[in-house]
Amino acid sequence: MQRDSFSVSIENLPDSPMGSNKKMNKVFDKMTQWVTPWRSNSESPRERMILRGDVEQDEFQYASSHCLSSYYSVFVVRLAIMVMLAILIGLLTILTWHFTRIYTKQSLQTLAYGLRYELLQRPILRMWSVLNTTSELTTAQVKLSEYVIRKYDKPTTQEELVEMYQAMKDVTWTLFASAKALNAITINYRNGFVQAFHRDTTTSSTFYIFSDLKNYSISGTGPKDVNGWNNQTIHGNMSAIWYQQQLDPVTGAMLGKPRRIPPDDLISIAGISQVPDGEASWHVTVSKYMDSPLLSAALPVFDASNKSIVAVVGVTTALYSVGQLMRDLVEVHGGHIYLTSQEGYLLATSTNGPLLRNTSKGPKLMKATDSEEWAIKTGAQWLQKTYGNNLPHVVHAENARLGDQQYYIDSFYLNLKRLPIIGVVIIPRKFIMGKVDERAFKTLVILISASVCIFFIGCVCILILTNGVSKEMKLRAELIRQLDARRRAEASSNYKSQFLANMSHELRTPMAAVIGLLDILISDDCLSNEQYATVTQIRKCSTALLRLLNNILDLSKVESGKLVLEEAEFDLGRELEGLVDMFSVQCINHNVETVLDLSDDMPALVRGDSARLVQIFANLISNSIKFTTTGHIILRGWCENMNPLHDEMSLNVDRKKPLAPMKTKLVQHRNHFQKSCKNANKMVLWFEVDDTGCGIDPSKWDSVFESFEQADPSTTRTHGGTGLGLCIVRNLVNKMGGEIKVVQKNGLGTLMRLYLILSIPDTVEQNLQPDFSKYGLVVLLSMYGSTARRITSKWLRKHGIATVEASDWNELTQIIRDLLETGSRDNSFDSQHNIADSLRAELSTIQEIENPVFVIMVDIGVLDLTTDIWKEQLNYLDRFSGKAKFAWLLKHDTSNTVKTELRRKGHVMMVNKPLYKAKMIQILEAVIKNRKRGLCNGIRNRGNGSDESHDCLEIDPTHYDTCSSDDSSETSGEKEGDKPVKSSTLLSPVLKNYLIDTTNRNDDSTSASMTRKNTEEEDWKDRNNRLYSGIALDGKNPKSLEGIRILLAEDTPVLQRVATIMLEKMGATVTAVGDGQQAVDLLNFRSINAQDSTQEQKSSEEETNVNPQSSSRYSSPYDLILMDCQMPKMDGYEATKAIRRAEIGTGLHVPIVALTAHAMSSDEAKCLEVGMDAYLTKPIDRKLMVSTILSLTKPSTLVTSYSA
Amino acid sequence: MNTTIVAQLQRQFQDYIISLYQQGFLDNQFSELRKLQDEGTPDFVSEVVSLFFDDCAKLINNMSKSLERPENVDFKQVDSGVHQLKGSSSSVGARMVKNVCISFKECCDVQNREGCLRCLQQVDYEYKMLKTKLQDLFKLEQQILQAGGTIPQVDIN
Secondary structure, three states: OHHHHHHHHHHOOOOOOHHHHHHHHHHHHHHHHHHOOHHHHHHHHHHHHHHOOHHHHHHHHHHHHHHHHHHHHHHHHHHHHHHHHHHHHHHHHHHHHHHHHHHHHHHHHHHHHHHHHHHHHHHHHHHHHHHHHHHHHHHHHHHHHHHHHHHOOOOOOHHHHHHHHHHHHHHHHHHHHHOOOEEEEEEEEOOOOEEEEEEEOOOOEEEEEEEOHHHOOOOOOOOOOHHHOOHHHHHOOOOOOEEEEEEOOOOOOEEEEEEEEOHHHOOOOOOHHHOOOOOOEEEEEOOOOOOOOEEEEEEEEEOOOOOOEEEEEEEEEEOHHHHHHHHHHHHHHOOEEEEEEOOOEEEEEOOOOOOEEEEOOEEEEOEHHHOOOHHHHHHHHHHHHHHOOOOOOOEEEEEEEEOOEEEEEEEEEEOOOOOOEEEEEEEEHHHHHHHHHHHHHHHHHHHHHHHHHHHHHHHHHHHHHHHHHHHHHHHHHHHHHHHHHHHHHHHHHHHHHHHHHHHHHHHHHHHHHHHHHHHHHHHOOOOOHHHHHHHHHHHHHHHHHHHHHHHHHHHHHHHOOOOOOOOEEEEHHHHHHHHHHHHHHHHHHHOEEEEEEEOOOOOOEEEEOHHHHHHHHHHHHHHHHHHOOOEEEEEEEEEEOOOHHHHHHHOOHHHHHHHHHHHHHHHHHHHHHHHHOOOOOEEEEEEEEEEOOOOOOHHHOOHHHOOOOOOOHHHHHHHOOOOOHHHHHHHHHHHOOOEEEEEOOOOOOOEEEEEEEEEOOOOOOOOOOOOOHHHOEEEEEEOOOHHHHHHHHHHHHHOOOEEEEEOOHHHHHHHHHHHHOOOOHHHHHHHOOOOOHHHHHHHHHHHOOOOOEEEEEEEHHHOOOOOOHHHHHHHHHHOOOOOEEEEEEEOOOOOHHHHHHHHHOOOOEEEEOOOOHHHHHHHHHHHHHHHHHHHHHOOOOOOOHHHHHHHHHHHHHHHHHOOOOOOHHHHHHHHHHHHHHHHHHOOOOOOOHHHHHHHHHHHHHHHHOOOOOOOHHHHHHHHHHHHHHHHHHHHHOOOOOOOOEEEEEOOOHHHHHHHHHHHHHOOOEEEEEOOHHHHHHHHHHHHHHOOOOOOOOOOOOOOOOOOOOOOOOOOOOOOEEEEEOOOOOOOHHHHHHHHHHHHOOOOOOOOEEEEEOOOOHHHHHHHHHOOOOEEEEOOOOHHHHHHHHHHHOOHHHHHHHHHO | OHHHHHHHHHHHHHHHHHHHHHOOOEOHHHHHHHHHOOOOOOOHHHHHHHHHHHHHHHHHHHHHHHHHOOOOOOHHHHHHHHHHHHHHHHHHOEHHHHHHHHHHHHHHHOOOHHHHHHHHHHHHHHHHHHHHHHHHHHHHHHHHHHOOOOOOOOOOO
């Protein structure tokens, strides 16, 4: 998005040419892509996202802006790190460069300085030594000359003079010969005579030069004063004749004749002029014999009196050797060295170039600036240019640029008296620093390239690193976004669930009203047939709608976590029996057998939520019924202890195999489980619902438990349903710590297996199975349904009761005849060929039992009810009634004529199908009891059947009172009072004893807690019953609450008034208070004063465990308290707690009913927790209130009021 | 003459009460209340209703005081007020008031002061509306009784 706008803005630039524009664009694109790498990835998710709703779009934008800022920050950080890296590397490079170069340079320069110094020092020292030698030799010559002259003091004769000259010559020769370096020694006498030795280096010959003696007197004709004694006298003395005598250089012997030479050829001879003040003097001369300048020293020779100069000795030394040394030095080190006089005349150079210039007047000294050697010339010129004429004594110039090269120029000053010398060294810089400079350059290049490389590598590293970070950030952002989305989704789902759960009351109440009103309408007589049919139809639809609503609400309640499972003791077997009883009605219509097969080790009492448990099985069974048209539905149950060894033993072999996968999970679960609640007496209960219906495709086994999922979509058409049932079942099972799944089954149908983990109350003794084996019972089962028969007989045999099965009338009669017609026993064996061998063997074993008690269970279906034959059959059977006890299995639709006939014949033991363990036990117990009584009282009066039927009826309440969690016994009286009305008006076919009792129980359990919902059938019955009772109470007996004293604690005046009037209309005595505190006070006060009340107070709750008969009791002033939950000062919960506290020890338990505007089960749980007994929601539903109040207050009062 | 007036009044009464139900001012609970009224308690409905309106006025006053200051609103107090109002309105069958109370409670739960104020105004409006309507109804009732007729039972279901 942003990128697009960028590129657009670039393209819109008017002045940028097209090509570069595109290029730039591309670069920019790349850059932005690099800067914000998420963009390249985000393209596809964005597209995907767009497909969803606006919410995601918003979220995405929100997240992307968030992302964008984070990516920019990443980019900035990246840039900063790179800049820092660059600075670091640059610094490092510069420092390295600096240290390597500067230190090298400095040390090298020091070295170079030393070298240069050395270079100069050596020729200068040589010069110095040359000078020294010269001076020493001169001095020696002077001393010798003085000596000789003194010896021949005042020569008078020519001979003496010649002799003296000869001696002088010899002495001088000795000296000259000994000092080979000397160029010449001259002695210039006062009289003008000159003696000189001279070496010609070019010819390497030695000459003796002397002037003609003839011209010189002893006394001297020359001018006497010093001033007249000058050079000109020598050279200008044209009269003098010069001779040159070649000498043997070693011996000094004369070789050949002296040769006369012109004065031009003379060497320079030191004259008096050179020693004007009688001191030694130095000067540089040139000679035409030598191409190098000569250093000449002159010293005067004084006479004995030391006052006058008699002669001047001159010593000339060639500077050639200095030049030689310089050359040698330069050869090694390179560069140039030259020496000049102070005036700038060249004395010696390191080159071979000429030092003199030839002029017309002979060779002359050359200035350094005029040297033919380029380096020396330019160097000298540079020096002159730089310093002018006043050259400082010491110069160190490091970077003198001569031509196109850099030179070192150093000069030294040697201050000799009369002959100051300046030495200059010119060395090209590259000779010394050339390598260094080269190296330095290379080092710089290497350093720079290395640092650039490091920089790039660093950048790449940073990129990679930050990429990782940015990737992580990206992922994190993604994660945050996902979490956020999930949170929102959960929240919205939660809102939905919460909404549904909150709406539960609002949804169910109108439906209940609709159904109730419809029932009223149906029971109304003045409906036409058509109307009746329509109303019935509406009734069905409403029920279906209510069921659907209940399912959805249950599901939402489970999903929103609001479902709180109750923890109450209940009789598991009884709940399931009731369930099977109920469904069997439907099943018999469908020609499907319903069988309950609970193993003996199932605990009788368990703790848990009985309503939810029943709901699970009701859903499963109704599901099975829906898909099963023929065959059977078996509900199996067995139990498994936590001890794994034990459960292996208890399991049947055929059950083991398909159990394996579930068991592994169970084992895991159990491990966890054993840790958490070892001492809590938990038990794993296994159940199976096995049907012979159409079955479920294995691929759908998992998905059937999902919401709105059905194995086959077409089933919706044929069977209806929403597919919520199994989902609820699974949720509930999971909530109870169990698991459910479909397992493989042999043959047709579906096998659902589930386990639940329920705790067992450890106080109650478990499951006392009666022992029937000792009574010698023989049971003849004559039933249609083979499955039920098989299971029952198996169970009977297991308990040591001999059992014979018969499937139809013929078989029954045969067996009866065999067993009971003792007279014709032998014949019958012969005549009954069709009896199977196994049966025959069984019969024979039975016949061996001593004093057998025969119980013959006859299914009413075995009789032929279609015609009147059944009466004949009954008469036939009646013949054996003395020998055997008949128990009849009735169907729910068995007609009254049959029943009355049976009763008339004295058959008192009648139970409704299906037959299961508990009923069997009852029948057997009745038989045993009967027999005992029969043994005591003799033969029983046959006409006294009604008494026996009462005996039989009494079995149920006494049996269940002790163990049932429901308060069935209290309302049974009331219900029995209603019985005639009920059996005539209700469509639900309720027969006598057992089933009635069961339905009543269910009814009460649901009325006590409104949220419990079962399947359609039960619900229907509930509605009917409740409605019926409501009608009865409302219509026929408006004063249904007559005599009940009610304390109403309610703060809202409106509600208080309404409730008061409502209750008073129904005959109750109402005391209203405004808050909880008042209620508590009132109760405490009154209970103290009202102890002598005669009315018996009966506690209806099992939880209190108070035995009504034995406990000493004070009467409470109120039979019931209606308690609003939210009140000022003290709310309902607190008040209830206070009341319950006060009740401790008194044995009282005033029923407290909560009144609340909250319709949630969690509120209900809270109410029950603080000790309330029931729960009513606002607005008060009158019928519901009445039924609740009645169920909680003493039923005996009601019964009396009815009878009165 | 008299009977025709009575019949007319009765029809008027019926129409009026049905319109109240249909417009959603009242619900079933109101008819329950009416059923409770008999010879023993001849003015039960009007008594309860006036109790309700007094209660309403008091509660609304309290709540508006609580919500007056923009900060530190005691939502707990408001919530309890709304709860009471909801309870009493549902008991009387004042459907509109009850419905507003439900949304009011939601606002309270999320501590939305603006929403609360809005709901408060709505509640105020609704109960006053209902009050005038019911006053008319009772006036009609009185007229019928004065004319010597009986109050017809109106079954809304």
